[in-house]
Amino acid sequence: MTQPEKSAPDDQDLARLEARCERFRQAFNRIRAEIERTVVGYPDIVEGALVALCGGGHVLLEGVPGLGKTLLVKSMAAALGLSHSRIQCTPDLMPADITGTIALVEEPRGRRDFAFQRGPLFAHLVHVDEINRATQKTQAALLEAMQERAVTVGGQTYPLAEPFFVLATQNPIEMEGTFPLPEAELDRFFFKLRLEFPPLDTLVDILRLTTGAVAASSEKAATPDDLSELTRLPREVLVAEDVYRRAARIVRATHPEAHEAPETARRSVRLGASPRAAQALILGGKVKALLAGRFNVAYADLEAVALPALRHRILLTLEAEADGTDADSITRAALDGVRAAP
Amino acid sequence: MDEAKAVRSLLTRVARRLRLWRALRGVLRSAAAIAGVMLAILLAHHLGFGRDPRGALLLGLAALALVLGLIPALRPMPPGRAAAAVDAACALGERFTTAAEVIGQPGPRERLVVRDAARHGLRVDPQRIPHARVGREGWLAASVVAAVVVLWLLPVAPLAGPGLDRGLGQKPGGVGTEAAPPRLGAGTVVEAPPAGARPQRGLLEALGLPPQHPPSGDGRRPHTASLGGEQRGAERERSPGGGSAEPGVPHGIERPRLPSPVAGPRGPAIPGAPASATGSSQIPAPGESRPPSKPASRIAAPEGAGTEKPGGAGAGSETAGTGPTLGGAGAGRGGADEPSPPSARDVAKDVREAGRPPGSPGGDLADGQAAFGRLPVPSALRHYILRYFEQLHSRERRDKAS
Numbered sequence: 192m193t194q195p196e197k198s199a200p201d202d203q204d205l206a207r208l209e210a211r212c213e214r215f216r217q218a219f220n221r222i223r224a225e226i227e228r229t230v231v232g233y234p235d236i237v238e239g240a241l242v243a244l245c246g247g248g249h250v251l252l253e254g255v256p257g258l259g260k261t262l263l264v265k266s267m268a269a270a271l272g273l274s275h276s277r278i279q280c281t282p283d284l285m286p287a288d289i290t291g292t293i294a295l296v297e298e299p300r301g302r303r304d305f306a307f308q309r310g311p312l313f314a315h316l317v318h319v320d321e322i323n324r325a326t327q328k329t330q331a332a333l334l335e336a337m338q339e340r341a342v343t344v345g346g347q348t349y350p351l352a353e354p355f356f357v358l359a360t361q362n363p364i365e366m367e368g369t370f371p372l373p374e375a376e377l378d379r380f381f382f383k384l385r386l387e388f389p390p391l392d393t394l395v396d397i398l399r400l401t402t403g404a405v406a407a408s409s410e411k412a413a414t415p416d417d418l419s420e421l422t423r424l425p426r427e428v429l430v431a432e433d434v435y436r437r438a439a440r441i442v443r444a445t446h447p448e449a450h451e452a453p454e455t456a457r458r459s460v461r462l463g464a465s466p467r468a469a470q471a472l473i474l475g476g477k478v479k480a481l482l483a484g485r486f487n488v489a490y491a492d493l494e495a496v497a498l499p500a501l502r503h504r505i506l507l508t509l510e511a512e513a514d515g516t517d518a519d520s521i522t523r524a525a526l527d528g529v530r531a532a533p
Numbered sequence: 534m535d536e537a538k539a540v541r542s543l544l545t546r547v548a549r550r551l552r553l554w555r556a557l558r559g560v561l562r563s564a565a566a567i568a569g570v571m572l573a574i575l576l577a578h579h580l581g582f583g584r585d586p587r588g589a590l591l592l593g594l595a596a597l598a599l600v601l602g603l604i605p606a607l608r609p610m611p612p613g614r615a616a617a618a619v620d621a622a623c624a625l626g627e628r629f630t631t632a633a634e635v636i637g638q639p640g641p642r643e644r645l646v647v648r649d650a651a652r653h654g655l656r657v658d659p660q661r662i663p664h665a666r667v668g669r670e671g672w673l674a675a676s677v678v679a680a681v682v683v684l685w686l687l688p689v690a691p692l693a694g695p696g697l698d699r700g701l702g703q704k705p706g707g708v709g710t711e712a713a714p715p716r717l718g719a720g721t722v723v724e725a726p727p728a729g730a731r732p733q734r735g736l737l738e739a740l741g742l743p744p745q746h747p748p749s750g751d752g753r754r755p756h757t758a759s760l761g762g763e764q765r766g767a768e769r770e771r772s773p774g775g776g777s778a779e780p781g782v783p784h785g786i787e788r789p790r791l792p793s794p795v796a797g798p799r800g801p802a803i804p805g806a807p808a809s810a811t812g813s814s815q816i817p818a819p820g821e822s823r824p825p826s827k828p829a830s831r832i833a834a835p836e837g838a839g840t841e842k843p844g845g846a847g848a849g850s851e852t853a854g855t856g857p858t859l860g861g862a863g864a865g866r867g868g869a870d871e872p873s874p875p876s877a878r879d880v881a882k883d884v885r886e887a888g889r890p891p892g893s894p895g896g897d898l899a900d901g902q903a904a905f906g907r908l909p910v911p912s913a914l915r916h917y918i919l920r921y922f923e924q925l926h927s928r929e930r931r932d933k934a935s
Contacts, residue, residue, distance in 0.1 A: 201644065205644050208641040212645075429642055431634050433630055434630070480626075489620075491626060
C-alpha cells in the first residue's frame with residue numbers, strides 16, 4: 192500500500208512535467224506561426240531567432256537591406272507581447288544614447304533633481320540596426336549590456352528587462368565607414384543568422400502581403416507564463432555525457448591545433464570557436480529537443496544549431512577568405528569529422 | 534518502474550549481442566593475425582625451409598587465436614555502449630543513451646526520459662543490433678585464413694630434409710626454364726629426414742609404379758653427388774654420355790635421351806627445352822665442329838654416333854657411343870668393366886620401360902611424365918619430383934654404404 196501512495200506524487204510530477212513540455216511546444220509553434228504571418232519566406236530565421244530567445248541569447252542578423260529585419264523584430268515583439276525599441280547606429284552614437292543618462296529633471300512639485308533617464312536598451316526586444324556603424328565605444332557598451340543584462344550609469348546599476356533580447360543587424364556588403372565587431376564581441380551573440388535573398392515564390396508572397404490595402408500584422412500569441420516557460424524549461428532538459436562530449440568535440444574540431452580538426456580547419460582557421468559556442472550548442476540543442484518532443488538532447492540537435500552557433504566564432508585566415516572559404520564549410524567539415532570519428 | 538525494467542532488459546539483451554559480436558570480431562582478428570604467422574610458416578615449409586609445422590603447433594596457434602579473441606568478450610559491456618548502439622541503430626535521438634545514465638534516479642525529469650526511452654524501445658528489435666557487416670578488414674582476415682587452409686591442404690614437398698634445404702640456397706639452374714631445383718654440391722651428404730617427421734609417401738608408389746629397392750651388389754658407380762669435383766670430372770671424361778653434368782640439374786637425375794639416328798627415332802625430346810637444359814656435354818665428339826650459334830641444334834640433329842640402345846641400357850656405350858647423349862639411364866653402368874648384377878633400380882626401370890609408350894622420353898623424369906599422362910607438370914611439382922629422385926639415390930647410396 193505504501194508504494195502506490197508514494198508513487199502518486201511522482202506520477203503527478205511526471206504528468207506536470209509532460210504538460211509543461213507540451214505547453215512549451217504549443218507556445219513556440221503558436222508564436223512562430225504568428226510571426227510567419229508577416230515575415231514570409233524565412234522559417235529558419237524565425238525559428239532560429241526564437242530558439243536564441245528561448246536559450247537566453249541574442250542574434251546577429253546579417254543581410255542586405257530590405258529583407259525584413261526590422262519587420263522581424265516588430266513581429267516578434269507583437270507576437271510575444273513584449274516591448275521593443277530600435278537603435279539606429281551611426282558613428283556619432285554615444286553609449287549614453289543607448290544606455291541612458293542622468294539628466295536634470297523637474298518634479299511635479301517644481302523641485303529639480305538629477306534622475307536617470309532610461310535609454311532604448313530598457314526594452315524586452317531591442318533592434319540594433321547596422322551595429323557595425325556604431326563606434327567601438329558604443330558597441331562595447333551595448334555588448335556589455337547584452338552580457339550583463341544590466342547597465343551601470345553614474346555608479347548605479349540598473350537591471351534590464353526580462354526577457355531581454357537583442358537582434359542586431361549588419362550589412363555584409365557596404366563596409367565603408369563601418370567598425371567591424373571585434374571577435375570578443377561577436378562571441379556574445381548566441382546565433383548569427385543569415386538572410387539570403389528570397390526565391391521567386393517567396394518574393395511574390397512578400398509583394399502580395401505588403402502591397403495590399405490592409406497590411407498584415409502579428410498579434411499577441413503568448414502569455415507571460417508562456418514566455419517564462421519558454422526561457423526556463425530548456426534549462427531543465429537532460430543531456431547525456433556523450434552529448435556533452437560531442438558538443439565539446441565539435442567546438443574543438445574548429446581549432447586548427449586540435450587533433451579533432453579536419454584538414455580544412457587546419458588549413459583555413461585562424462581562431463576556433465570559444466566555449467561560449469559549446470554553450471550555445473547545448474542550449475540551442477535543448478530547445479530543439481523540446482520541439483522534437485524529447486526531454487534529452489540528441490546529436491542531431493547539436494548539428495541543427497551548429498551552423499548559426501559557430502559561423503561567427505570561427506575566424507579564417509586571409510588566404511582562406513581569399514579562396515572563398517567560409518565558416519560554414521569549416522563547420523560542416525568539423526561536423527563530418529566528429530560524426531565519423533568513433 | 535516498469536519502464537526502467539523494460540529499458541534495462543533491452544539494454545541487457547543488446548549488450549549480450551554486442552559482446553557476442555565483439556567476440557566474433559576478436560576471434561576473426563586474432564585468427565587473421567595468427568593465420569598470418571601460420572601462413573609464413575607453411576610457406577617456408579613448402580619452399581623447403583624448416584620442419585613440418587603441422588600438428589600440435591598449428592593447433593596450439595589456433596587455440597591461441599580463439600582465446601585471444603574471446604578475451605574481449607569477457608569484459609563487461611557498460612550500459613552506455615549498448616544504449617548508444619540502440620540509439621545509433623534505430624535513430625532514437627540518444628534517448629537510450631540518456632536513459633542509461635539517469636535510470637534509477639529519482640525525479641520527474643529522469644523518469645520522463647526513461648519512460649520515453651521505454652516507449653520507443655517497444656519498436657526496437659535486439660536481433661538487428663548490431664548491424665553485422667563484413668568490411669574490408671573482415672575480408673582480408675578471411676582471405677588470410679583461407680590461404681592458410683589451402684596451404685594446409687596442399688601436399689608438401691616429398692622430401693624436405695635438412696640437406697636438401699641447404700641445397701635450395703644454391704644458384705638455380707635449369708631443368709626446364711622456370712624451375713630452380715636444388716643442386717647438391719660435390720661431397721654433399723644427403724641426410725635422412727629427421728626422426729619424427731611425417732612419413733613421406735613415395736612418388737612412385739603414388740603413381741602406382743614399383744618401389745625402388747636397395748642395391749643388391751657391388752660394382753656400381755657411386756653417385757656423382759657424393760664425389761669430389763676432380764673425381765666427378767674423371768667420371769665425366771670416362772663416361773661422356775653418363776650422368777648429368779650440366780649445371781642446375783641434380784646429379785643422378787637422368788635426362789630424356791635424344792633420339793639416335795642409329796637406333797632410330799625414339800620420339801621427340803623434351804619439348805621446348807632450351808639448350809642449357811638439354812644437359813649436353815661440353816665435350817664435343819671427336820671430329821665434331823659444333824656451331825656455337827646453334828647449341829640447341831644438337832638436340833634436333835645430334836651428330837656423332839648415338840649408339841645408345843633403345844632400351845637405354847647403354848651397354849657398351851663407353852666404346853661406341855661418344856656422342857653427346859643426354860644422360861642415358863644406363864650411364865651408371867656404362868663405366869663398369871664387368872657386368873654387375875642388376876640393381877633394383879635397374880629392374881624397376883626395365884619394368885617402367887616396358888610399359889612406356891613408343892616415342893616417349895626415357896629416364897626417370899620421363900617416367901614421371903608418362904605416369905602423369907603427359908599432363909603439363911608445374912615447375913614446382915617438377916622441382917619436387919627431381920628432389921625426390923635425388924633423395925632416392927642418396928638413400929640407395931647410404932644403404933649401400935651401410
